[in-house]
Amino acid sequence: MFEIGQVIYHLSKTNSKPLDKYELEKYKDKKFVQSQFDEITKEVPAFKKIFHVFVDERDRCLAFSLQECVRSGK
Incomplete structure (x- = not known):
């Protein structure tokens, strides 16, 4: 819960x-992107976990979609 609170707080104080x-x-x-990511994860370590969850899940979905396309011959 603490980590979620950190993430929400950080997102609410950023300039959009x-x-x-x-x-x-x-x-x-x-x-540049890596340095930004490193800076954010120093302030809010939970971002690293959340980022990897989303990226890993996205990668799994994309891989599954590609496998389905190959199987169906599209």
Whole structure:
């Protein structure tokens, strides 16, 4: 429960303004994205767990969908 509280608090205090073109370009750089992820997980370690749950689940769903496409010949 504490970790969920941390995540909700962090999400509620972040600024959700739209990104401009320059800011959006920064997110194409893997090192920048990794540094942002590292910074967030230092502040809120629960983000790392949540991130991996979502990414792993997404990867499983995509893999299953690809396997189904191959099986059905689409």
